[in-house]
Amino acid sequence: xxxxxxPVITAVCLVVCAFISLSADAALRAQWNFDDGTFNDxxxxxxxxxxxxxxxxxxxxxxxxxxxxxxxxxxxxxIPGFDYLQVGDLDTLGINTGSFTLTLWLKHATMPTxxxxxxxxxxxxxxxxxxxxxxxxxxxxxxxxxGIDSGNGGKLYANFRDETGTTKLLKPEARIDDGQWHFxxxxxNVSPNPDTIKIYLDGKYWDRGTxxxxxxxxxxxxxxxxxxxxxxxxxxxxxxxxxxxALSVTLNGSTVTGGExxxxxxxxxxxxAIPEPAAVALLLxxxxxxxxxxxxxxxxHLTSIVALAGLLLSFASSAKAGYSPELVMAEGLFDxxxxxxxxxxxxxxxxxxxxxxxxxxxxxxxxxITWFKGNYYVNWKSTPRDENSNQSVMFISxxxxxxxxxxxxxxxxxxxxxxxxxxxWTNGDSLAAMMLYQNPLIPGSPKxxxxxxxxxGQSWSQPLTLFPxxxxxxxxxxxxxxxxxxxxxxxxxxLGDGNKDTMATRIWYNDSPNNVLGPWIEADLxxxxxxxxxxxxxxxYGTEPSIYERPDGTLxxxxxxxxxxxxxxxxLWVSTSADNGExxxxxxxxxxxxxxxxxxxxxxxxxxxxxxxxxxxxxxxxPLTISLSDDGVLFDRAYLVRGVPPExxxxxxSKTLGYSYPGATIHDxxxxxxxxxxxxxxxxxxxxxxSLMVLPDLHPGDANGDGIVNLAxxxxxxxxxxxxxxxxxxxxxxGDGMVNLAxxxLLGDNWGFGAGVDITFDEALAQxxxxxxxxxxxxxxLLLAGAGTLTLRRRVQSSYSLGLGRGDGSPRPxxxxxxxxx
Numbered sequence: 001x002x003x004x005x006x007p008v009i010t011a012v013c014l015v016v017c018a019f020i021s022l023s024a025d026a027a028l029r030a031q032w033n034f035d036d037g038t039f040n041d042x043x044x045x046x047x048x049x050x051x052x053x054x055x056x057x058x059x060x061x062x063x064x065x066x067x068x069x070x071x072x073x074x075x076x077x078x079i080p081g082f083d084y085l086q087v088g089d090l091d092t093l094g095i096n097t098g099s100f101t102l103t104l105w106l107k108h109a110t111m112p113t114x115x116x117x118x119x120x121x122x123x124x125x126x127x128x129x130x131x132x133x134x135x136x137x138x139x140x141x142x143x144x145x146x147g148i149d150s151g152n153g154g155k156l157y158a159n160f161r162d163e164t165g166t167t168k169l170l171k172p173e174a175r176i177d178d179g180q181w182h183f184x185x186x187x188x189n190v191s192p193n194p195d196t197i198k199i200y201l202d203g204k205y206w207d208r209g210t211x212x213x214x215x216x217x218x219x220x221x222x223x224x225x226x227x228x229x230x231x232x233x234x235x236x237x238x239x240x241x242x243x244x245x246a247l248s249v250t251l252n253g254s255t256v257t258g259g260e261x262x263x264x265x266x267x268x269x270x271x272x273a274i275p276e277p278a279a280v281a282l283l284l285x286x287x288x289x290x291x292x293x294x295x296x297x298x299x300x301h302l303t304s305i306v307a308l309a310g311l312l313l314s315f316a317s318s319a320k321a322g323y324s325p326e327l328v329m330a331e332g333l334f335d336x337x338x339x340x341x342x343x344x345x346x347x348x349x350x351x352x353x354x355x356x357x358x359x360x361x362x363x364x365x366x367x368x369i370t371w372f373k374g375n376y377y378v379n380w381k382s383t384p385r386d387e388n389s390n391q392s393v394m395f396i397s398x399x400x401x402x403x404x405x406x407x408x409x410x411x412x413x414x415x416x417x418x419x420x421x422x423x424x425w426t427n428g429d430s431l432a433a434m435m436l437y438q439n440p441l442i443p444g445s446p447k448x449x450x451x452x453x454x455x456x457g458q459s460w461s462q463p464l465t466l467f468p469x470x471x472x473x474x475x476x477x478x479x480x481x482x483x484x485x486x487x488x489x490x491x492x493x494x495l496g497d498g499n500k501d502t503m504a505t506r507i508w509y510n511d512s513p514n515n516v517l518g519p520w521i522e523a524d525l526x527x528x529x530x531x532x533x534x535x536x537x538x539x540x541y542g543t544e545p546s547i548y549e550r551p552d553g554t555l556x557x558x559x560x561x562x563x564x565x566x567x568x569x570x571x572l573w574v575s576t577s578a579d580n581g582e583x584x585x586x587x588x589x590x591x592x593x594x595x596x597x598x599x600x601x602x603x604x605x606x607x608x609x610x611x612x613x614x615x616x617x618x619x620x621x622x623p624l625t626i627s628l629s630d631d632g633v634l635f636d637r638a639y640l641v642r643g644v645p646p647e648x649x650x651x652x653x654s655k656t657l658g659y660s661y662p663g664a665t666i667h668d669x670x671x672x673x674x675x676x677x678x679x680x681x682x683x684x685x686x687x688x689x690x691s692l693m694v695l696p697d698l699h700p701g702d703a704n705g706d707g708i709v710n711l712a713x714x715x716x717x718x719x720x721x722x723x724x725x726x727x728x729x730x731x732x733x734x735g736d737g738m739v740n741l742a743x744x745x746l747l748g749d750n751w752g753f754g755a756g757v758d759i760t761f762d763e764a765l766a767q768x769x770x771x772x773x774x775x776x777x778x779x780x781x782l783l784l785a786g787a788g789t790l791t792l793r794r795r796v797q798s799s800y801s802l803g804l805g806r807g808d809g810s811p812r813p814x815x816x817x818x819x820x821x822x
Contacts, residue, residue: 029093030242032085032229035069035323035589039085046092046227052083054230058561058569059107059181059238069569069589071107071238074230078122078146084231090127090218093242100218101243103185103264106156108144108177108235121146121157122177124237126228127218140186140218144177144233153177156201158186170199172206181238183265188218189246200249203256203265218242324588327556327574329627330636334593334615338644339623345639345691353378353397353405353674354682362650363387364395366598367682368474368663369674370424372431375457376402376667378674379433380682381420387654387679392418394435398457402672402686411460412452416440422449423475423663425516428722430455432516434472435463446491447471451516464517470506473544473598474663476516480549484510485581486520487545487557491537505542505559509581524583525575542573542587544598548609550632555581558601558611560594570596570617592635597621598661600673604628605666605737606693606727611635612662612673621658624675628692639692641673641685648678655679666737689735696728699754701747703731708754709747711764717747718771744773 031042034056039048053075075083106124125142141159145152154177158170176182185200199206230237241264250258256265335341356362365387367380375398383389395408411433412419422434432451439445446469453461466472470490477485486508491500507523542559549555555577561569572592575584592615599613609632614621624641645658655678662675670686677683701709703716717731723739726732731739733746751761765773 027243027245028241029095029244030090030240032072032087032240033069033238034072037070037586037588039072041087044093046088046090048085048087048229050085054083054085057236059236069571071105071236072230073236074233076234078232078234080123080232082232084233085229087227087229090227090242093218093244095218095242095244098244099188099190099246101185101187101245101247101261102140102218102241103183103243103247103261104240105181105183105238106144106176106235107179107181107238108233109179122233122235123231124229124233124235125158126231127226142184144235156182156184156199158199160197168197170197170206172199172201172204174201174204174206176201181236185247185261185264187246187249187261198249200256200261203262205249205251205254205256323591324574326576326585326588326633327558327572327590327592328634329590329592330634333627333636333638334625339640340615340625340638342625342638342640344641345626345687347688347691348639348641348685350642350683350685351403351405352681352683353399354380354395354408356650356680361385361395362680363389363652363655364682365676365679366421366661366663367674367676367684368421368423368434369665369672369684370426370431370475371665371667372424372426372428372457375400376665376672377424377431377457378405378663378682378684379421379424380674380676381436382408385650385652387652390418390440392420394419394421394433396433397682402668402670402684411454412463415463419450422472425451425475427514427516431457432475433460434466434475436471437463448490449488466516467508467520469500470508473546474600476510477547477602478513479555479580480553481580482511482513483580484513484516485523485547485555486510487547489543489545492525494538502538503543504539505545505557505575505587507545507557507581507584521582523577523581526584526586542575546599546601547581548601548603548611548632549607550609551607553580554578554632556601556609556632557584557587558599559587560598561596570594572599572611572613592627593617595619595621595658597659600662600664602664604671604689604693605732605735606695608693609635610671610692612641612664614658616658619656621656621660624659624662624673626671626673626687626692639687641687642675642677642683645677648680650680652679669734669736693735695735698728699750700733701750701753703729703733703747705729706754709750709752710755710757711759711767713747714764714768715771717743718768718773721772 028043030044030046032039032048033042036042037056039050039056041047055073056070057073059069059071072085074085104124108122121143123141123143125140127139139160143157145155145157152171154175156172156174156176160168170186182202186197187200188195188197229240247260247264249256249261256262353367354364356364361382362385363383365381367378369376369378371377377396377398379394379396381392382395383392393410396411397405397408399405417440419435419437422436424434425432430453432453435450435452436447437450438447448468449466449470449472450463451466452463467486467488467490470488472486472488474487477487479485488506489504490506492502492504492506493500494502494504505525507525508520509523510518510520512518542557545557545559547555547557557575557577559573559575561571561573569589570593572590572594573587574590575587577584592611595614595616595618597614599611601609601611603609609629611627612624614624616622622645623643625638626641627635627638629635642659648655648657657678660676660679662673664671664673666672666689669689671689671692672684672686674682674684696705698705699707699709701713703713706712713731716729717739720726720730720739723730723732726737726739731743731747733743748761751757751764765775
């Protein structure tokens with residue numbers, strides 16, 4: 001008789017484990033990081049209400065990799081009662097006399113020495129009573145001391161009172177009014193008795209802690225006190241967190257070297273949000289039912305138990321606070337070594353296209369690569385020395401094999417410049433070189449994109465205007481459904497007042513993919529949170545975007561952050577579209593590091609999404625990596641494209657160490673990645689697609705995965721003949737994204753595999769009228785004129801192998817490029 005006790009005990013254990021996991025996450029009770037563009041509590045219900053000039057703005061970089069996307073700005077006035085964020089009653093957190101930890105980041109310029117109003121302190125936290133001073137019943141009042149106090153000016157203060165009404169003071173002996181971000185942690189521990197309260201500033205413990213009884217710092221005992229965050233602060237506040245226990249601290253002398261405070265300071269782990277109570281209840285109720293119903297007969301199998309345990313426990317950590325759920329870098333994907341802890345993919349090779357020398361141009365950037373009529377083409381921006389130069393031109397080099405490249409040349413030497421590279425477009429018959437251009441004869445004219453066309457790669461047409469006020473990131477991109485999208489940036493009218501006053505991402509789409517001239521329709525992108533006022537115009541968050549597709553057809557727009565050096569988040573930003581690029585969601589910050597470089601996103605032939613970028617938290621564009629995702633959400637594997645760069649040989653304005661502005665194309669079984677090295681050389685790295693994709697463990701020619709190579713597979717190949725964006729299930733058996741003679745040869749070589757067929761391959765071809773596949777005689781002539789012969793015979797065993805199975809011997813095909821088999 002089956003023993004029912006084991007599954008029941010197991011179910012109870014799993015539920016207890018899930019409950020323990022959920023309870024551990026409950027330590028974080030409130031958090032305001034502003035990265036979703038709102039003043040709301042990210043893990044609780046304490047929503048903020050801004051007063052005066054309080055606003056959400058770009059935070060800038062703090063050099064430690066913390067979550068510093070957007071921040072609270074309280075204007076410039078250091079006068080209480082004007083500019084602040086009012087937050088709800090902290091008594092609702094239920095902490096009261098218990099242990100707690102308060103952490104936050106502060107940024108403030110030099111404290112002035114006085115004001116007409118008599119001089120004020122910069123208050124960053126106030127839950128006290130009695131008009132901004134710690135009241136009789138306690139409360140916390142935190143501020144930076146006014147500059148007129150020469151001995152203490154610019155130092156951090158935190159006042160509170162004990163149960164006797166005696167004012168206590170926490171004051172680190174260091175100025176923080178230097179315009180830099182500083183990390184503050186106040187840790188209150190009620191055990192062991194007496195209470196202890198300690199303050200940490202920038203990873204250092206200051207011996208100003210006190211041992212008292214009955215400390216009431218977070219909220220006064222009379223209840224109902226509303227927190228004012230940044231009341232008259234005149235600076236920036238970010239990532240405010242309240243925990244319901246005393247975070248642990250490991251010290252080496254006075255230096256914080258470990259513990260929970262260290263982890264928050266360095267943001268080595270994202271904070272886990274607390275699931276809603278109803279969700280927790282449903283989980284606890286449903287877990288035993290799921291276990292007993294779905295795994296009743298398999299409970300003796302350890303794999304079933306482990307799988308369900310993983311499901312339950314992963315639920316407790318699935319929701320991440322602060323970052324976009326639309327694009328997530330897996331925790332631990334990178335470390336902070338020079339190579340980010342990743343290795344090159346097998347078969348990776350690098351070749352030099354252009355090497356700056358003493359007698360040549362010494363600045364090169366934005367190299368973009370494509371394939372056209374037997375040659376690879378790369379174009380790039382070239383200047384004698386500096387990035388911003390009126391001598392900027394576009395150079396082109398080409399190569400038949402991608403290894404040996406021609407001397408660069410200027411295709412339009414008579415074009416009145418300056419102009420620079422902007423990518424490529426081709427329909428197979430024509431090739432268009434994109435150029436970024438601003439007419440020098442029209443002062444104040446917008447920067448736009450012009451193109452020059454060729455049919456032979458030698459002679460180039462006079463330029464045509466493609467977009468008069470949008471700058472290309474790369475060439476138009478062909479989606480799986482035949483629509484073209486064009487990604488760039490330019491001035492837009494976000495306010496709807498008729499003034500194009502904001503420089504930001506612009507997206508256009510075109511349903512005539514064989515015609516680069518359109519008609520093009522502009523997509524609808526919402527206003528970005530935290531536009532930056534540059535005086536004469538505004539700047540939005542996203543620039544130099546690129547797009548990839550998810551298996552469900554969702555488009556994902558990946559963007560570089562804004563240009564202001566003090567406002568960069570050093571993170572990628574993301575927006576998505578569910579209607580083929582016509583409308584987009586509000587851009588949102590991700591947890592994906594980026595050195596504020598132009599990245600490149602796209603899809604491999606099997607649908608795998610990729611992002612090529614330089615995942616750094618500084619301006620150094622090192623290293624260059626490619627990150628991969630199966631579902632277009634979680635990027636969980638990565639390879640090194642280039643590591644430590646060679647030494648920069650020439651000086652110049654805006655010369656950047658590392659690898660800039662990647663471009664890519666897929667051809668001949670490789671992903672080819674072009675980039676500028678140190679903004680002076682142009683190089684290309686090729687990676688075998690077989691090293692990046694998990695190809696199906698199917699027999700070549702078996703497009704539908706039924707184990708047979710027959711007329712059904714040939715029909716699929718015919719339906720997708722000459723496709724430029726195909727997967728295995730669309731008859732791309734070579735993995736190069738194309739359906740052509742090479743794939744037809746593989747199908748013909750394996751005709752009849754898996755089961756007998758009654759017709760020959762020639763007869764099968766004759767049954768596919770109107771597919772575009774040439775007649776058998778034409779195929780033979782093509783092969784005689786090209787390379788190789790097509791063996792049109794019945795085969796039982798294949799002589800061709802992709803060499804990439806799944807490791808378990810089972811022929812489980814991976815989903816097709818856009819959600820399954822046709």
